Amino acid sequence: MNLHIIKHPLVAHKLTLMREADCSTGKFRTLTKELSRLMAYEATRDFETEHCDINGWCGHINGERIKGKTLTVVPILRAGLGMLDGVLDLIPTAKISVVGLQRDEETLQPVSYFEKLVDKMDERPALILDPMLATGGSMVATIDLLKAKGCRNIKALVLVAAPEGVQTVHQAHPDVPVFTAALDSHLNENGYIIPGLGDAGDKIFGTKHG
Ligand SMILES: O=P(O)(O)OC[C@H]1O[C@H](OP(=O)(O)OP(=O)(O)O)[C@H](O)[C@@H]1O
Ligand SMILES: O=c1cc[nH]c(=O)[nH]1
Ligand SMILES: [Mg+2]
Numbered sequence: 001m002n003l004h005i006i007k008h009p010l011v012a013h014k015l016t017l018m019r020e021a022d023c024s025t026g027k028f029r030t031l032t033k034e035l036s037r038l039m040a041y042e043a044t045r046d047f048e049t050e051h052c053d054i055n056g057w058c059g060h061i062n063g064e065r066i067k068g069k070t071l072t073v074v075p076i077l078r079a080g081l082g083m084l085d086g087v088l089d090l091i092p093t094a095k096i097s098v099v100g101l102q103r104d105e106e107t108l109q110p111v112s113y114f115e116k117l118v119d120k121m122d123e124r125p126a127l128i129l130d131p132m133l134a135t136g137g138s139m140v141a142t143i144d145l146l147k148a149k150g151c152r153n154i155k156a157l158v159l160v161a162a163p164e165g166v167q168t169v170h171q172a173h174p175d176v177p178v179f180t181a182a183l184d185s186h187l188n189e190n191g192y193i194i195p196g197l198g199d200a201g202d203k204i205f206g207t208k209h210g
Helices: 009-019 025-043 081-090 137-148 163-172 200-205
Strands: 003-005 049-056 059-066 072-077 098-103 110-116 125-129 153-161 178-183
Touching: 009 025, 009 153, 009 178, 025 081, 025 125, 025 153, 025 178, 025 200, 072 081, 072 137, 081 125, 081 153, 081 200, 098 137, 110 137, 125 137, 137 153, 137 163, 153 163, 163 178
Parallel strands: 003 178, 072 098, 072 125, 125 153, 153 178
Antiparallel strands: 049 059, 098 110
């Protein structure tokens, strides 16, 4: 399975704070950003670098830089937006491609409502951002879309994954590694991850009522 569970005390601690039932919108949003920043550090660990000559204070010296075309981050609306700033803290030059998907509450199928990708997708690595990998439908639809645009180097970064979603993504796209802070137990009858975080989009945007 192309799954990477990021083990780090800070990651575990922050995720536990997010799981608390009384976690406020502000706190949830801050923790999402902090966690995304830490996880992006791990997810980019195998990026290829190349040597380069630079002008240092004492003359020409050898440096190292990331090889190839600038990465595009792909937040899946809405909840993926909560992860964007944390990742951009680490990769400020990243290009941003936005995919809007809303899971139908009855069928649990993703419904597409927005799409704006950057140019040269076939040359860029892509890092998909979404806090929740539940059935995997939204992630598979996003990878399908990126591949249709020629993208070949794709990674997925999620805060929490359900085994069902990991399996679905792996079956459809075994080449796409999934990075997560936790592999949780299962989905409930409404397609929510248990124990999970609840509705991440509602918590980040403050649209949770009651
Ligand atoms: O793996 P899946 O079963 O497809 O479920 C996961 C998707 O569901 C949530 O989004 P939602 O549809 O609630 O939209 P939102 O981000 O606007 O709240 C979540 O952020 C994922 O995109
Ligand atoms: O547990 C889940 C499943 C889908 N979307 C969420 O926000 N949470
Ligand atoms: Mg939601």
